[in-house]
Amino acid sequence: MSKQEIEKKLAQLMDTVPECEGLIAADTNGKVIVGQTIVDMDHAKIAKACVSIVKDSNTLGTDIGKGTLRNTTIELEEGFAVLVGSEKTVLIALAGPDGKASLGLLKRNLISISNL
Amino acid sequence: MSKQEIEKKLAQLMDTVPECEGLIAADTNGKVIVGQTIVDMDHAKIAKACVSIVKDSNTLGTDIGKGTLRNTTIELEEGFAVLVGSEKTVLIALAGPDGKASLGLLKRNLISISNL
Numbered sequence: 001m002s003k004q005e006i007e008k009k010l011a012q013l014m015d016t017v018p019e020c021e022g023l024i025a026a027d028t029n030g031k032v033i034v035g036q037t038i039v040d041m042d043h044a045k046i047a048k049a050c051v052s053i054v055k056d057s058n059t060l061g062t063d064i065g066k067g068t069l070r071n072t073t074i075e076l077e078e079g080f081a082v083l084v085g086s087e088k089t090v091l092i093a094l095a096g097p098d099g100k101a102s103l104g105l106l107k108r109n110l111i112s113i114s115n116l
Numbered sequence: 117m118s119k120q121e122i123e124k125k126l127a128q129l130m131d132t133v134p135e136c137e138g139l140i141a142a143d144t145n146g147k148v149i150v151g152q153t154i155v156d157m158d159h160a161k162i163a164k165a166c167v168s169i170v171k172d173s174n175t176l177g178t179d180i181g182k183g184t185l186r187n188t189t190i191e192l193e194e195g196f197a198v199l200v201g202s203e204k205t206v207l208i209a210l211a212g213p214d215g216k217a218s219l220g221l222l223k224r225n226l227i228s229i230s231n232l
Contacts, residue, residue, distance in 0.1 A: 022180070042179060046180060049173075049175045049176040050172075050176060053169050056166075057165075057169060059165045060162060060169070060190065060192075060197060063157070063162050064162060064210055065157075065194075066194040066195035066197075067192050067194045067195075068192065069190065069191070069192060070191040070193060071191050072188055072189065072190045073188065074173050074185065075186040075187050076183050076184065076186060077183025078181075078183045079180070081173075094182075
């Protein structure tokens with residue numbers, strides 16, 4: 001999928017889920033492909049941490065014989081991050097504390113974009 | 117909380133949730149405190165990957181201004197891992213593909229043990 005296609009899909013998702021505070025797509029080296037956050041954030045730093053989480057989750061999956069990562073939902077003190085990893089990209093959605101009910105929707109959309 | 121107390125609580129949880137295939141408690145350096153899995157697994161390797169995920173999740177939380185990690189749910193091709201991090205310990209629950217409906221229960225129990 002091209003950068004333009006990912007950008008379009010992520011922009012649509014941002015419109016669909018008002019609780020979503022940011023969407024970032026990165027390659028598996030942590031290089032940001034596209035990123036959009038409602039407040040100014042360091043997308044490269046976010047991508048770096050998330051790619052590292054995806055790598056360690058894949059390692060964990062191998063260690064316990066349960067295959068590679070499908071997705072991960074991270075609950076923080078004041079919000080959430082949903083990560084979906086594929087062979088080529090890592091998709092990241094950020095949400096505030098009010099985003100709990102939208103996590104499933106965000107996850108399903110990221111998986112669908114990831115499979116395009 | 118002592119090692120004996122954690123061990124007792126984790127053994128109780130393992131009995132309560134039949135879909136749970138493993139429970140491991142590690143310190144924040146990745147040293148395994150106690151571990152129990154239904155099949156033979158390398159608890160030290162699992163703890164290492166999970167402690168790394170918790171660290172990166174805390175970094176992510178700081179990067180996006182949303183505080184530290186509460187918990188994370190990792191969906192793999194053939195199962196799940198639930199991680200709860202506190203200042204001193206990382207608690208890890210492993211479940212098979214049939215464990216999806218028990219993830220909330222596992223998470224709540226790990227949080228409660230983590231807060232003891």
